[in-house]
Amino acid sequence: MWMSTPEQLSLRSSRDHTFNVALFEGLHSSDFCEWIEAYTRNRTVLAVTTPTVERLYGNDIRAAFASVGLKPSWLVLNCTERTKTMESVLTVCSAASDAGIDRRGALVAIGGGVCSDIVTLAASMLRRSLSHLRIPTTLIGQVDAGIGLKGGVNFGEGKNYLGCFHPPEAVAVIPSLLKSLGVDTVRQGVAEMIKVACTSDTDLFRMIEETRGGGLQSWVLNGDSLAHEPIQRAIAAMLGELSKNPFEVTSYERAVDLGHTIAHPLEASTHYELHHGFAVAIDLAFSSVVGWHLGWLREETALRIVDLLVAVGLPVWHGHLNEDLVLRSFRAAAKHRGGNINMVVPTDIGRYRFLKREDQCPPGMILEVLTYLRARSWQEGMSNSGTAQYGVELPAEGNLARIGLQ
Ligand SMILES: NC(=O)c1ccc[n+]([C@@H]2O[C@H](COP(=O)([O-])OP(=O)(O)OC[C@H]3O[C@@H](n4cnc5c(N)ncnc54)[C@H](O)[C@@H]3O)[C@@H](O)[C@H]2O)c1
Structure with missing residues (x-):
């Protein structure tokens, strides 16, 4: 033979x-x-x-x-x-x-x-x-x-x-x-820009922060060329991250997953009433406050991220958020990411590490983090639906860059 x-x-x-x-x-x-x-x-x-x-x-x-x-x-x-x-x-x-x-x-x-x-x-x-x-x-x-x-x-x-x-x-x-986009649709995009800035471009984070988001939103809505640099930076940062592991075969640890661990189950739990960009903002706030409670991220930096999301008019809380949803999200993420949760946790602007296991974020900590986010959301006058009821209000016309600089 x-x-x-x-x-x-x-x-x-x-x-x-x-x-x-x-x-x-x-x-x-x-x-x-x-x-x-x-x-x-x-x-x-x-x-x-x-x-x-x-x-x-x-x-x-x-x-x-x-x-x-x-x-x-x-x-x-x-x-x-x-x-x-x-x-x-x-x-x-x-x-x-x-x-x-x-x-x-x-x-x-x-x-x-x-x-x-x-x-x-x-x-x-x-x-x-x-x-x-x-x-x-x-x-x-x-x-x-x-x-x-x-x-x-x-x-x-x-x-x-x-x-x-x-x-x-x-x-x-x-x-x-x-x-021609609505302001909320722009905000949803800004959530993804803040996400990629948090892991990969500190200057972009500062750029969005300097205008408290409002400037960027107005530039986009006015077709102002000032929007081109932040958009281009966000694209470059994203492509840079993707090119490290384009087909997700070398590792299940991916910076671009920041804001994408509880976001998907949260969106699904609302039958997609909650838009993806808003869910990403809530997840980003959650991950940052988890980082602070773990001692991986300084409190002031965690609050800097949450403050920026709020200033942009993005939600940091949703009424469907609870311990059960978080644990389900962790388990779903582990199934998708080779056995580990691999939730991206900022450790500074431009730095991050991965939360791997459930025991790193026990129920008591989840509760504290959710309590903080709910209180923060109420303090800011946001509704449970995850829609900001206030935020940076855009004047009807004119050069809106100045509103971000107030
Ligand atoms: N494949 C990927 O890597 C990847 C990455 C991020 C997000 N996503 C997916 O992208 C989706 C979210 O994308 P989205 O925010 O573009 O949502 P979307 O495609 O639902 O568009 C949002 C809204 O904007 C409207 N719209 C589109 N262009 C417009 C324009 N120029 N002027 C006015 N209105 C306009 C649409 O009609 C829609 O109502 C989610 O399903 C998410 O899962 C995929």
Whole structure:
């Protein structure tokens, strides 16, 4: 009988991937049109967008394609946290099939994080792997969801429970698209910016702190170019962190998981009434106060983080938060992160360590931390729903930078 060595019947594979994130002034800028042409010419293309983005920018985006002689197939898909499901993924797959997208074709996601998560998963499944481009239209999309490698949908109780690693071919970031966002949607993006600043960019943290968040929010909403530097810094910090462990195979300890341990179960417990960005803010406050109670983070630094979240108008508490939810979150995180909770705990601005086991944060400590956050939230006049009822109020118009400097 012929016997082979294990080496003779093995296959070694690896996949290298680089994608660029390019910043553009607007949908009409010639360099954006060139970007479209470079990535979509001579390909079958399906653009997927949401009803809101279609209403606001659909014609302009189609005009940008038309300016370089292209007319992609177009799908307007209802993209909300509740429709972030396999059904939506299959709707994209059907549209791609109807549009005759071939193996060299591409999907283009034009929308917030929900849209890009659905399209990414559809692209990973179509013909086993189809290329996809992203034009994120929310702040979370531009600094986080749209520049990551993952896609996914909610399943059962699990947020993003079904998903994939499938990096985009390229991403176009156009900050001027954010002008039409509501202030809460901007705040949600600022939560992700504070998160990445906390672990990876102390200057960005200071930048947001100096304007108490209000300046940044106003710049974004006014389409002011002053927003470009913090957005660019947040993208660079995020890409820097992701590139250390892009497919999450070298370690389950990831700085970008700051704010993402109790956030997902909390969102799911509200049937996604609580937005992801708000849940991240609450989790970030929780992790910081845990750090303080563990003696890993100085009280003044923990309060600096909580103060900044509050100043931005972000919630630090939700009525569904209790010991049971925290323990369930710890157990769910351990299942997802190789057996350890790996909750990221800031130890300073720009530094962090990982809480690994439940016994490091016993029920008494959880209770103290939750009691503090609830009291703080009440003191600040926030509702239990996690929606700030006060915060930095944005004047209706004008150069709003000054409100942050008061
Ligand atoms: N894959 C990842 O790495 C990753 C990372 C972070 C977040 N996410 C996911 O991203 C999602 C959150 O993303 P999001 O905050 O963009 O939410 P979202 O996609 O639900 O968009 C928020 C709202 O903004 C509206 N909108 C979008 N663009 C607009 C514009 N330019 N003007 C006016 N309104 C606009 C949308 O219609 C929607 O109502 C969550 O599901 C989260 O899990 C994924």
